[in-house]
Amino acid sequence: MFNRSFWRKLTLLLSSMMTMMAGAVVAPALPQMNRVFVEVPMADVLTRLIITLPALFIAFISPLAGYITDTFGRKKLLLFSLVIYFVGGTSGYYLDSLYLILVGRAVLGIAVAGIMTTVTTLIGDYYQGEERNAFMGMQGAFMGLGGVFFIFFSGILADINWQLPFTIYGFSVPVFVMALVFILEPRITSAGSQHAVSVTEYDKKTVFALYVIVFLAIVCFYMVPVQLPFLLSTMEGVNNTITGMTISISTLFGAIISMMYRRIKRRFSFKTIYMFAFLLMGIGFFAISYAQDYKFVMLSMIISGLGTGLLMPTGNLWLMKLAPESLRGRLIGRLSTSMFIGMFVSPLLVQPLVDRFEIGGAFFVGSIFLFLLTLVFFFWSLKESFQNDR
Structure with missing residues (x-):
């Protein structure tokens, strides 16, 4: 039976999954790549940039992507971004120069900026209230489960050849076809509609605070795909497959808690959810700092993953609640x-x-910082409770 609503949701979920796997999917191959390019000046830093360089271009392009999304529409930008995602993502498979691979990663970053901005904006356009909460939880689950599969599979491929993990980006081809067929350009509600929010009404201070919170959370979160492979490589009996498995365990448990997000949001405010997220991440990082073997690291990743699974839906939903419809794309960008x-x-x-x-x-220093963020949100939630009781 043909159900456009189902296939539209699946297209958005698969597109979301591609954005978060963009950098980390090749993480298991990093130590091997470092050895391959050992003669390249500053190879230690440059090989790590293979994961993080896309993020720099995403950061620069996202505001422009938000403007294009609001001005010219969602679907065209999504389709174009999926095409260059394939080009930039797979380039590492057939390029043998570290510098050219980094150029390909920059192209990948431009693509992810377009995909992430349009997909998150479309979710805000298509869904409201409880349905939106449920969908954002499902989005987090898909990102997590995608990470489990792709990072684990990447580890297996990296044990064969360090370039093979780059072929995973070819997943964008079927997603492009699905977006072409099932995504429809939404009608933007006019300012006079009962569902619209006036441009002047949104809380600019809270929106800015949310941007800072997300920045700090991601700085800590990305220690896992960037630093953990090198920590694991010093432990006995660890290969690329085990590295991929260890990182994917975090995303698996993040996916599990994301699937419960609608029920969690019914009971707790955004501030309280962030408090629990940072607490769990802090405990996980603290445990990693004392780990002596990869099995203990895996256990630590379970705890940390429960926290990271709360980060994405909370930030996106909080901003959607605050953002005027006419500015949604730009604020999400x-x-x-x-x-x-x-x-x-x-x-x-x-x-x-x-x-x-x-x-x-x-990781120990990171855990202390995460515990400090936990305290910030504890007192922020406490202040909100006192104000609500008046």
């Missing part, structure tokens, strides 16, 4: 900018900690 600047600068901010304290010590 800026949220993407905050997120992906965090991804790009994560290794740059963390590397001095790694140099001074080694990777385990860097």
Whole structure:
């Protein structure tokens, strides 16, 4: 039976999954790539940029993508972005120069900016209220489950050849076909509609605070795909497959809690959910800092993954609630900018900690920072409760 609504949802979910896997999917191959390009100046830094460089271009392009989305429509930008996602993503498979691979990663970043902005905007256009909450939870679950499959599969491919994980980006081809067939350009509600929010009504201070929160959260979150493979490579019995499996465990448990997001949101505010997310991530990072074998790291990833599974739906839903419909694309584009600047600068901010304290010590410092964020949201939630009781 043909059901356009089902296939439209599936297209949006698969597109969402592609944005979060964009950088991390080749993470299991990083140590091997570092050895292949050992003669290249600053190879240690440049190989890590293979994961994070897309984020820099996402950050720069996302505001423009938001403007294009609001001005010229959602579908055209989504289709164009899926095409260049394939071109930039798969380039690492047939390129043998580290510098050219980095150029391909920049192209990939431009594509992800367009996909993430249009997809999140379309979700805000198509769905409201409880249906939107449920869909955002499902989106987080798809991102997590996609990470489980693609990162684990990437580890297997990396044990065969370091370039094979780049073929995974070919997944964009069937998604392009689905978007072409099932995505319809939505009608934007006029300012006079009962569902519209006046441009002057949204809380600019809270929106700015949300951008900062997302930036800080992603700086910590991206320590896992960037730094963890190198920590695991020092442990006995670890190969690329085990590295991929360890990282994917985090995304698996993130997917599980994302599927429960609608029920969680019914009971807790956005601030309280963020408090729990940072607490769980902090506990996981603290445990990683004392890990002596990969099995203990896997256990730590379960705890951390439960926290990271709450991050994406909370940030997106909170902004959708605050954003006027006529500015939704632009504000979501800026949220993407905050997120992906965090991804790009994560290794740059963390590397001095790694140099001074080694990777385990860097995760310890990260855990302390996450516990501080937990306290910030605890007191913010407490203040909100007192105000509501008056």
